Amino acid sequence: MTPRPERSECRFLIIRYINSHMTNLTIESVGLVAGTMGLIAWIPQLQTVWIQREHRGVNRGTLMIIFTALCTWCVYGIMKQAWAVCASNLCSGMLVVTILARVTWLRKGRNSRPAAG
DSSP: OOOOOOHHHHHHHHHHHHHHHHHHHHHHEEEHHHHHHHHHHHHHHHHHHSSSOOOOTTTTTHHHHHHHHHHHHHHHHHHHHHHHHHHHHHHHHHHHHHHOOOOOHHHHTOOOOOOOO
């Protein structure tokens, strides 16, 4: 009977197996899925600000910090040649800028709709 490997050795073997069998395409695919989910997360905020014209509770400072972080991640993606990171953060950044622009527009009083009539 062969001796059973210890837990730490099993973990090491599993990680080694995964690393040896993952291709860059697999890794980029996981990144694209994660980036797409992050992008989808912004859609309700965009709908609230753009369609419903509701801007209360939206902090422009926070949006600017998030935009800066997304730009930084995009630069990181370029430097590491991680195109999924770059593309997803670029798209999310565009949504954040759109939300930020709309909130600014609404707060300047340009949110009045024509009277029905």
